[in-house]
Amino acid sequence: xxxxxxxxxxxxxxxxxxxxxxxxxxxxxxxxxxxxxxxxxxxxxxxxxxxxxxxxxxxxxxxxxxxxxxxxxxxxxxxxxxxxxxxxxxxxxxxxxxxxxxxxxxxxxxxxxxxxxxxxxxxxxxxxxxxxxxxxxxxxxxxxxxxxxxxxxxxxxxxxxxxxxxxxxxxxxxxxxxxxxxxxxxxxxxxxxxxxxxxxxxxxxxxxxxxxxxxxxxxxxxxxxxxxxxxxxxxxxxxxxxxxxxxxxxxxxxxxxxxxxxxxxxxxxxxxxxxxxxxxxxxxxxxxxxxxxxxxxxxxxxxxxxxxxxxxxxxxxxxxxxxxxxxxxxxxxxxxxxxxxxxxxxxxxxxxxxxxxxxxxxxxxxxxxxxxxxxxxxxxxxxxxxxxxxxxxxxxxxxxxxxxxxxxxxxxxxxxxxxxxxxxxxxxxxxxxxxxxxxxxxxxxxxxxxxxxx
Amino acid sequence: xxxxxxxxxxxxxxxxxxxxxxxxxxxxxxxxxxxxxxxxxxxxxxxxxxxxxxxxxxxxxxxxxxxxxxxxxxxxxxxxxxxxxxxxxxxxxxxxxxxxxxxxxxxxxxxxxxxxxxxxxxxxxxxxxxxxxxxxxxxxxxxxxxxxxxxxxxxxxxxxxxxxxxxxxxxxxxxxxxxxxxxxxxxxxxxxxx
Numbered sequence: 001x002x003x004x005x006x007x008x009x010x011x012x013x014x015x016x017x018x019x020x021x022x023x024x025x026x027x028x029x030x031x032x033x034x035x036x037x038x039x040x041x042x043x044x045x046x047x048x049x050x051x052x053x054x055x056x057x058x059x060x061x062x063x064x065x066x067x068x069x070x071x072x073x074x075x076x077x078x079x080x081x082x083x084x085x086x087x088x089x090x091x092x093x094x095x096x097x098x099x100x101x102x103x104x105x106x107x108x109x110x111x112x113x114x115x116x117x118x119x120x121x122x123x124x125x126x127x128x129x130x131x132x133x134x135x136x137x138x139x140x141x142x143x144x145x146x147x148x149x150x151x152x153x154x155x156x157x158x159x160x161x162x163x164x165x166x167x168x169x170x171x172x173x174x175x176x177x178x179x180x181x182x183x184x185x186x187x188x189x190x191x192x193x194x195x196x197x198x199x200x201x202x203x204x205x206x207x208x209x210x211x212x213x214x215x216x217x218x219x220x221x222x223x224x225x226x227x228x229x230x231x232x233x234x235x236x237x238x239x240x241x242x243x244x245x246x247x248x249x250x251x252x253x254x255x256x257x258x259x260x261x262x263x264x265x266x267x268x269x270x271x272x273x274x275x276x277x278x279x280x281x282x283x284x285x286x287x288x289x290x291x292x293x294x295x296x297x298x299x300x301x302x303x304x305x306x307x308x309x310x311x312x313x314x315x316x317x318x319x320x321x322x323x324x325x326x327x328x329x330x331x332x333x334x335x336x337x338x339x340x341x342x343x344x345x346x347x348x349x350x351x352x353x354x355x356x357x358x359x360x361x362x363x364x365x366x367x368x369x370x371x372x373x374x375x376x377x378x379x380x381x382x383x384x385x386x387x388x389x390x391x392x393x394x395x396x397x398x399x400x401x402x403x404x405x406x407x408x409x410x411x412x413x414x415x416x417x418x419x420x421x422x423x424x425x426x427x428x429x430x431x432x433x434x435x436x437x438x439x440x441x442x443x444x445x446x447x448x449x450x451x452x453x454x
Numbered sequence: 455x456x457x458x459x460x461x462x463x464x465x466x467x468x469x470x471x472x473x474x475x476x477x478x479x480x481x482x483x484x485x486x487x488x489x490x491x492x493x494x495x496x497x498x499x500x501x502x503x504x505x506x507x508x509x510x511x512x513x514x515x516x517x518x519x520x521x522x523x524x525x526x527x528x529x530x531x532x533x534x535x536x537x538x539x540x541x542x543x544x545x546x547x548x549x550x551x552x553x554x555x556x557x558x559x560x561x562x563x564x565x566x567x568x569x570x571x572x573x574x575x576x577x578x579x580x581x582x583x584x585x586x587x588x589x590x591x592x593x594x595x596x597x598x599x600x601x602x603x604x605x606x607x608x609x610x611x612x613x614x615x616x617x618x619x620x621x622x623x624x625x626x627x628x629x630x631x632x633x634x635x636x637x638x639x640x641x642x643x644x645x646x647x648x
Contacts, residue, residue: 018634021609022627034531036487047621051635062485073485080487124530124554138554140532141489142561142620150624152631156607188472189524189550222527224553286472286527304471397529399481418476418528420499 005261007160008229009195012135012258016118023155026117026134028147029103030057030090032081033399034122038145039084049088051151056112057085057092060102061399065362065389070400088148101365101391104128104333108212109367111241115230115255120147125333125415126225127218131211132238133230133258135195138219158195158224162266165200167275172449174343175210176335176413176432178202179217180280182272184290192222194268197260202274203228208237209339216334217415220287229259281320281445282417282430284308289417293320293435293447311419312427313407320445323429327410328359328440329422330386330433332396335413336364340433341372345380347437347451353385354443360387360402362394386440398423411439455563457617458589461545464516465597466508467581473521474528475555479537492533493540512582517544520577524548526555535559545587547594549574560610561620567594573602589615 006014016024028051035057042049049055059081062074069075078095085092093099099106104125107113113129119136120126122144129136143153163182183190196218198211206214211228218226235252238244245251278292285308291298297318300306309316314323330336330344341363353359361381363369369391372378378388395402396414404410404426413436417428429445438446483495500506507513519538525548526534535558538546545565556566567587569577576596577585583597589611593601613620624631 018627018630022624022631024631024634024638033484037489037532040487040489045621071485077485077487122530122532124528138530140530140535140554140558140561142532142558146621146624149621150628150631151635152624154609154620154624188527189552192524192550193553219528222524222552286474302471307470397476397481399484416474416476416528418474420480421476424480424499 005264007260007264007266008133008197008227008258009135009158009160010264012116012118013157015116016135018152021154021156022152023118024152025120025147026054027107027112027119028055028151029107029119029121029126030055030144031061031103031121031123032059032077033061034141035084035144036077036080037141038122038148039088041145042088042148047149049090049148052089052091054151055090055148057081057090058100058103058106059094061393061397063095063390063392064400065392065394065402066387068401074400098366101367102333102336102393104216105336105364105368108132108208109241109365111238111243114238115234116258120153124219125216127223128212128216128333130218130225130227131208131215132234133227133255135225135227137225159193160266161191161194161196161223162269163196163198164269164271165198165202166271166273168202169274170277172279172434172447172452173277174432174434175206175213177277177280178274179214180282180287180290180430181277183217183221183288184280185272186221186270188220188286188288189222191218194223196221196223196226197266198226198228204231207339208233209337212337213334217287220415230255279432279435279448281435282428283312283314283320285311285417285419287415287417287430290430291320293445295320321447323445324409324443325357325411325429325439325445326408327404328357328436329362329395329410329412329414330360330436331362331364331394332414333364333393334415335433336362336368338368338371340413341368341377342375344433344437345377347434347448348384348386348441349380351384351441353440356443357440359385359440360389360395362389362402363391365391384441395422397421411436411445455617455619458544458563458565458614460586460588461517461565462586463518463584464513465518465520465577465581465583465585466513466516467578468508468519468521469578471522472524472527475526475531475534475552476528478526478534479531484531484533489536490540492537493542496537496541515542516582517542518547518585518587519543519545520547520574520581522548522574523550525551527552530554532558535562535564539564547574547577560614563614563617565589565614567604569594569602569604
C-alpha cells in the first residue's frame with residue numbers, strides 16, 4: 001500500500017522528529033544579541049555544546065557598518081560572542097572575517113542552508129532559509145540554550161498552510177511586492193501558528209534571492225516558518241558552494257523528494273492573485289499596512305490605523321507618490337543580496353541621489369560586497385551619492401550607529417516598519433530595492449515604472 | 455523556574471492590537487549580556503508619554519496585563535518576556551500572541567492566557583479591577599465573578615505547574631537523541647562540511 005501523501009513540511013518534520021515531540025536540529029545559527037545569556041546558562045549548569053559541528057556563529061546585529069567603533073556595550077557583546085565561541089568550540093565569523101555577514105545571508109551563501117534541513121536561530125527572520133525547502137524558524141534565548149545543550153527542541157507537529165500564487169508579477173514588481181501584497185491581504189497574524197508553503201508558477205519563476213525575500217517575511221504574517229519546495233533553481237544555486245555536499249548529484253537525488261505529494265492536504269489554503277499587482281509600499285507601522293504606490297494613504301479602518309497615521313504623520317487621501325523621504329536604506333536580511341543590489345543599481349545608474357536625501361547601501365555580507373565591487377556596482381552607487389558600507393543588519397533594526405533621527409522618513413528595503421524600529425521617532429516605508437532606489441533619486445516615494453519607461 | 459499555579463490581583467489594561475516586541479523592549483536595550491534588569495526598559499518609548507495607562511498609580515504592581523490580539527509579534531527577542539516579568543507581570547492575557555513570544559514566556563514561567571474577545575473586553579473595561587487565573591483548573595475569574603475556561607498546551611501547563619526546566623527534561627532522553635544522530639548520520643550527509 002502506498003504511503004499517505006505528505007506536504008513538504010510534514011516530510012521534513014517526520015525526518016527529524018524524535019518520539020513525537022522533540023525535533024532534531026541540523027543547523028544552529030548563532031549571533032551576538034540573543035546568545036550571551038544562553039552560553040551563560042550553559043556555563044552555570046556545567047553543560048557543553050552538544051554539536052559544535054552543527055553550530056555556526058556570526059556577528060551582525062551590533063556591528064558598525066561605517067567608520068568608527070561600535071559603542072562600549074556593543075563591543076562587550078561582540079567580544080562575548082567570540083569568547084563564548086572559543087570556550088565552547090563553536091566556529092565563529094566575527095567582523096573582519098571574509099565570511100562575516102548577516103546570519104541569514106551567509107547561511108545560503110556558504111551552502112550551509114540545504115533542502116530538507118531543520119534550521120534554527122535566535123532571530124525571527126530565520127524563516128528566510130525556508131526558501132531552500134528547509135524547515136527554519138526563529139527561537140528565543142532559552143531555546144537557543146536548549147539547542148546548544150541538546151541539539152533538539154521540544155516542538156508540536158506544525159499546522160500547515162499553503163499560500164498559492166495565481167497569475168504573474170507585472171513590470172516593476174518583485175518578490176518584495178509579492179510578499180508585501182500578501183501580508184496586506186492576510187494581516188500580521190494571518191499565518192499565526194502555521195508553517196506556510198508558498199506555491200504557484202510565479203514562485204517557481206523566482207530566483208533564489210527572490211525566494212529568500214518571500215520566505216524571510218513569513219514571520220511578518222505571523223507564520224512560524226515559510227517554505228518553498230526545492231527545484232533545479234535551488235540545486236543550481238547550491239552547487240559549488242563551500243558547504244554543499246561533496247557528492248552533489250547524490251544529494252540532489254535525496255533533495256528531490258522534498259516536494260508536497262499529489263493529494264496531500266494543508267490545514268489552510270489561501271490564494272493570492274498577482275495579476276494587476278503594482279509596486280507596493282507600506283504607509284503605517286506594521287507590515288500589513290501596505291498599499292500600491294499608485295494609491296493614496298487610506299482612511300483608517302480602526303484605532304490601530306489611526307495610531308499608525310499619527311505616528312507616521314500622514315493624512316488619508318494623500319497620494320503615496322507625494323510623500324517625501326529623508327533617508328534611503330538598501331540592506332537587511334530581506335533585500336541585501338547581489339540581485340537586490342543589481343536591481344537598485346540599474347535604477348540608480350546615470351542618476352543622482354536627490355539633494356534632500358541621505359542614502360546608503362549595506363550589503364548583506366562581505367562576500368556580497370566583494371561580488372558587487374567586482375561588478376562595479378559600488379561605483380554606480382557612490383557616483384550617484386550613496387554611501388557604500390560594510391556588511392551587517394545596520395538600519396534594519398538600528399542597534400548600531402545606523403539609525404534614523406526623530407521625525408526622519410526612510411524608504412527602506414527592510415522588513416519591519418514598527419514604531420521606532422529604525423530609530424526612535426523614525427518613520428519607515430517598506431519597499432523593494434528598485435523602489436527604494438527610485439525614491440533615492442526623486443526624493444519621494446516613486447513608482448519605479450516611471451523611471452524604466454515600463 | 456518557579457512553579458505557576460494561581461495568579462490573582464489587579465488587571466492592568468493595554469488596549470492595543472499587534473503590540474510588537476520592538477515596543478515591549480526597544481533595540482537599544484538588547485546590548486546587555488545579562489538576563490535580569492530589563493523591567494526599567496519595558497515599553498520604553500510609550501512610558502515617556504504621560505497618557506500611557508500602565509504608568510498610572512492604580513496599575514503599579516499589577517500581576518496581570520490584559521491586551522488585544524497578536525501581542526508580542528515580530529522580533530524573537532526574549533528580552534521582551536524578561537522585561538515584562540522583571541516589571542512584575544506574572545501573566546499576560548490576550549486574544550492571541552506571537553508564537554515565538556508565547557514560547558519565550560513559557561520558558562520563563564510567565565503565563566500567557568488566550569481568551570475570547572468578549573472576555574478580553576470585559577477585562578479591559580473593568581480595569582483596575584481584580585481577576586484570578588487558576589492554571590490547574592484552566593480558568594480565569596473575571597471581575598464580574600464569571601469564570602471563563604482557557605486552553606493551554608498540556609505539556610506547557612505541566613512544566614509551569616511544576617516549575618520544570620526544559621533542558622533537564624530533554625537530557626533524560628539523551629540515549630534517544632544519540633540513537634537518532636547515529637541513524638541520521640548514516641543516511642544523510644553531514645551538515646557542515648566547511
